[in-house]
Amino acid sequence: MTDAPxxxxxxxxxxxxxxxxxxxxxxxxxxxxxxxxTARLTGDPDEQAAEQAQAxxxxxxxxxxxxxxxxxxxxxLIAFSFGLWLDQLIESLFTRSMALGFVGLGxxxxxxxxxxxxxxxxxRAIFRQRRVALLHKALALAHETDDRDxxxxxxxxxxxxxxxxxxxxxxxxxxxxxxxxxxxGRDLIEIAERELMPALDAAARRExxxxxxxxxxxAVISPRxxxxxxxxxxxxxxxxxxxxxIYGGRPGLLGxxxxxRAVGSHLAITGGMALTDxxxxxxxxxxxxxxxxxxxxxxVVNGALTARIGISAISVCRPMPFFAExxxxxxxxxxxLFSDSGKGEGAKRER
Amino acid sequence: MSVLTxxxxxxxxxxxxxxxxxxxxxxxxxxxxxxxxxxxxVFITALAQQFAALAHAAAEGRKNPLxxxxxxxxxxxxxxxxxxxxxxNVARFAFEDHVAALTGPxxxxxxxxxxxxxxxxxxxxxxxxxxxxxxxxxxxxxxxYPGEWLLDLPLLEKSYAEWSRETFEASAAxxxxxxxxxxxxxxxxxxxxxQENESVARRAAELxxxxxRASRAEAYALSTLPPGRFLMPGDLEGSPAxxxxxxxxxxxxxxxxxxxxxxxxxRYEAYKSHVVKPFFRDHFARLDRQIVLVDALSxxxxxxxxxxxxxxxxxxxxxxxxxxxxxxLSRLVRPKIDRILVAATKADHLHHLSHDRLExxxxxxxxxxxxxxxxxxAKVDVVALAAIRATREAAxxxxxxxxxxxVGTPLKGERLDGEIFDGETEAAIFPGLLPADPQKAxxxxxxxxxxxxxxxxxxxxxxPLPAFGVxxxxxxxxxxxLDRACQFLFGDRLS
Numbered sequence: 001m002t003d004a005p006x007x008x009x010x011x012x013x014x015x016x017x018x019x020x021x022x023x024x025x026x027x028x029x030x031x032x033x034x035x036x037x038t039a040r041l042t043g044d045p046d047e048q049a050a051e052q053a054q055a056x057x058x059x060x061x062x063x064x065x066x067x068x069x070x071x072x073x074x075x076x077l078i079a080f081s082f083g084l085w086l087d088q089l090i091e092s093l094f095t096r097s098m099a100l101g102f103v104g105l106g107x108x109x110x111x112x113x114x115x116x117x118x119x120x121x122x123x124r125a126i127f128r129q130r131r132v133a134l135l136h137k138a139l140a141l142a143h144e145t146d147d148r149d150x151x152x153x154x155x156x157x158x159x160x161x162x163x164x165x166x167x168x169x170x171x172x173x174x175x176x177x178x179x180x181x182x183x184x185g186r187d188l189i190e191i192a193e194r195e196l197m198p199a200l201d202a203a204a205r206r207e208x209x210x211x212x213x214x215x216x217x218x219a220v221i222s223p224r225x226x227x228x229x230x231x232x233x234x235x236x237x238x239x240x241x242x243x244x245x246i247y248g249g250r251p252g253l254l255g256x257x258x259x260x261r262a263v264g265s266h267l268a269i270t271g272g273m274a275l276t277d278x279x280x281x282x283x284x285x286x287x288x289x290x291x292x293x294x295x296x297x298x299x300v301v302n303g304a305l306t307a308r309i310g311i312s313a314i315s316v317c318r319p320m321p322f323f324a325e326x327x328x329x330x331x332x333x334x335x336x337l338f339s340d341s342g343k344g345e346g347a348k349r350e351r
Numbered sequence: 352m353s354v355l356t357x358x359x360x361x362x363x364x365x366x367x368x369x370x371x372x373x374x375x376x377x378x379x380x381x382x383x384x385x386x387x388x389x390x391x392x393v394f395i396t397a398l399a400q401q402f403a404a405l406a407h408a409a410a411e412g413r414k415n416p417l418x419x420x421x422x423x424x425x426x427x428x429x430x431x432x433x434x435x436x437x438x439x440n441v442a443r444f445a446f447e448d449h450v451a452a453l454t455g456p457x458x459x460x461x462x463x464x465x466x467x468x469x470x471x472x473x474x475x476x477x478x479x480x481x482x483x484x485x486x487x488x489x490x491x492x493x494x495x496y497p498g499e500w501l502l503d504l505p506l507l508e509k510s511y512a513e514w515s516r517e518t519f520e521a522s523a524a525x526x527x528x529x530x531x532x533x534x535x536x537x538x539x540x541x542x543x544x545x546q547e548n549e550s551v552a553r554r555a556a557e558l559x560x561x562x563x564r565a566s567r568a569e570a571y572a573l574s575t576l577p578p579g580r581f582l583m584p585g586d587l588e589g590s591p592a593x594x595x596x597x598x599x600x601x602x603x604x605x606x607x608x609x610x611x612x613x614x615x616x617x618r619y620e621a622y623k624s625h626v627v628k629p630f631f632r633d634h635f636a637r638l639d640r641q642i643v644l645v646d647a648l649s650x651x652x653x654x655x656x657x658x659x660x661x662x663x664x665x666x667x668x669x670x671x672x673x674x675x676x677x678x679x680l681s682r683l684v685r686p687k688i689d690r691i692l693v694a695a696t697k698a699d700h701l702h703h704l705s706h707d708r709l710e711x712x713x714x715x716x717x718x719x720x721x722x723x724x725x726x727x728x729a730k731v732d733v734v735a736l737a738a739i740r741a742t743r744e745a746a747x748x749x750x751x752x753x754x755x756x757x758v759g760t761p762l763k764g765e766r767l768d769g770e771i772f773d774g775e776t777e778a779a780i781f782p783g784l785l786p787a788d789p790q791k792a793x794x795x796x797x798x799x800x801x802x803x804x805x806x807x808x809x810x811x812x813x814x815p816l817p818a819f820g821v822x823x824x825x826x827x828x829x830x831x832x833l834d835r836a837c838q839f840l841f842g843d844r845l846s
Contacts, residue, residue: 009783009808010754011761011768012747015776025749027758027779033703033744034831041419041835 049269057262058133125252151185161248171195190324208310208333211239216303240313266312307334378490385644387498390696396449397738402431417834422845429475436469444470454817454825467496499579505667511616515597526656526798534558543612555596570799572653574664648809654797669720676728698735706735708785737831741812754781759812783807
């Protein structure tokens with residue numbers, strides 16, 4: 001749309017033509033532009049899934065439930081009985097000998113100290129994971145509304161998360177410079193993503209690839225089905241913890257529970273979408289691998305499942321949605337599982 | 352005295368609001384603000400129609416018509432319906448009549464609003480957040496009124512002498528002088544100190560009203576024309592409260608008892624206290640959210656002078672509203688408008704590629720109001736919207752030239768490019784390009800620019816052909832960004 005040739009307002013009648021009449025213009029219908037605009041505003045389903053999953057995991061608020069009440073009250077009783085037992089133990093130690101009593105008391109004190117430290121660490125871990133999730137939400141909002149002030153504040157927080165990592169120092173310094181300049185909110189966020197995220201994304205992908213490889217290998221060589229079940233579970237748990245750490249979270253014990261919950265609900269939400277994402281191909285392909293060897297086919301499916309878990313973990317742990325970067329697909333993280341179909345899928349994604 | 356009355360009306364307001372909030376439950380008062388012909392009635396009708404039909408959309412296999420509205424996108428809206436409004440002394444918004452007019456065989460836009468009316472929309476939805484998630488209801492109260500009356504709000508702050516002086520100054524401007532000539536000639540011969548005389552007052556008021564009416568005519572599209580009841584008297588037709596007019600008062604004039612000036616001043620004050628104040632108090636002093644509808648297109652049709660006039664009118668009117676960041680307590684006792692959406696209506700009358708430029712002009716039109724709202728902490732957004740979309744988009748290729756055009760049925764009597772439309776023929780219209788620099792639209796003295804010289808010309812179109820649902824009721828018409836407006840105005844309260 002240019003101003004150069006000043007076009008005057010014009011009207012073209014579209015009524016029925018008289019027989020033999022001919023229009024001197026051509027009317028070309030155009031696709032509705034507003035639908036495209038709406039699609040841009042409502043955001044892509046991937047991002048919505050990630051936010052919902054985060055809400056179900058990290059940002060979950062405690063709510064009242066009878067089951068919870070039962071567990072807490074039983075826990076209280078057990079704590080009492082444990083305290084009683086400890087008290088009796090130390091008392092009986094003292095009756096035997098003064099020295100033994102003091103040693104027992106000292107050990108109990110040390111145990112208490114360790115417990116307090118553990119609780120503190122857990123709380124901090126949960127808090128930190130929560131902060132990453134909130135950051136994700138705020139950055140998504142700032143990107144959507146192109147809010148410069150919000151973007152600036154949140155980019156500062158983002159840089160602060162990676163404070164202790166020398167590898168990100170250059171990127172952080174660059175962002176700090178940019179924050180002072182006049183850059184649109186949306187652009188600032190995209191620059192931050194391009195500066196900070198690729199290294200982390202690559203690390204997370206390597207992690208996923210490694211886990212998928214190990215799981216499929218174990219499935220092929222394991223002597224019993226139960227063994228590879230345990231291996232898959234352990235690898236999946238280890239994988240999502242590693243990914244959370246890469247992106248700046250710090251899952252502890254309870255934190256891991258929340259993390260698993262978030263990843264689980266992301267898997268559940270995106271389960272339907274996943275069928276279009278190569279997993280279906282994989283299960284169909286399984287037939288082929290299974291014909292060669294049942295074990296091999298199983299190994300491939302287990303690997304693909306682990307890779308999907310890894311992708312879900314990336315989506316929920318990443319402190320920002322994928323704006324400028326491309327979200328990883330199964331073919332990206334575990335190309336060895338898709339040796340022949342991977343290329344076709346890659347070509348499809350290029351569109 | 353005035354402090355006391357202010358305090359009194361404030362207390363009254365608070366009590367009224369508290370009573371209403373308790374009776375109503377969760378909800379808000381949405382102020383639909385706009386000068387006459389801005390499209391208030393169409394907006395309210397379309398809004399109510401969309402929400403009434405929204406809950407069935409999925410069941411009937413239609414696409415969600417409001418995808419940007421979160422509560423609709425997440426399928427959490429259970430039902431939407433019209434309810435009897437709380438105030439029994441105000442007419443009900445004639446929703447069915449307006450829908451019938453829009454979708455009837457001859458498809459007409461609603462007549463201009465002559466009376467105040469009220470609408471209550473109750474939405475049942477599934478609440479996600481808060482202490483008690485689950486199904487809840489949310490009430491939206493909307494008032495429709497003649498847009499002319501809005502012009503009266505700035506008068507509350509002005510004395511008779513001030514108003515007289517301003518009106519005379521405005522009428523002397525090049526754009527208005529020819530329209531005001533007769534009335535100015537008559538009042539120049541009047542002596543403010545003369546004995547009061549009913550027939551003189553009546554004649555002055557008649558001529559003054561004639562001037563106001565003429566300036567509002569479509570070709571001129573001027574906006575700053577208080578008092579509004581002169582244009583749209585409502586139930587005050589012929590009342591003495593409307594028989595006054597500005598007088599050419601000398602500087603520092605003091606009205607003598609029994610003089611013409613004293614009589615006019617008395618009536619002006621009576622107009623303010625009996626007409627303007629109650630209108631403001633009952634309908635505008637307690638708003639939670641506001642949408643300002645602006646018909647920038649007719650002003651653009653007329654020329655830069657009309658656009659500047661519109662800017663002034665909007666600025667004066669919007670200054671009367673209480674804007675600021677609200678909280679839970681203020682929502683109960685002293686509501687403030689914490690979100691304002693400035694909307695250019697009739698966005699379907701131009702191609703979507705021009706919408707950015709239209710929004711830039713709109714920002715310029717309401718710049719003062721926007722900065723005031725920003726300063727007070729309220730959220731402001733600007734959008735080009737069409738509550739009912741009457742056109743579709745297409746490209747017209749003739750020879751080597753391609754124009755982005757809109758296709759619709761222009762209203763009967765609309766003319767462009769040598770064509771006079773009969774209201775039946777479809778046409779592809781290229782309305783011209785808006786200037787890239789919004790300032791440019793405000794420069795110049797053009798008013799009532801003839802069609803042949805205008806760079807832009809926005810025709811008015813007939814309402815779109817209606818579609819009917821399975822139950823034979825008309826379905827809501829397509830729209831442009833109505834969902835975005837809803838999401839901004841009350842989407843946050845439906846989370």
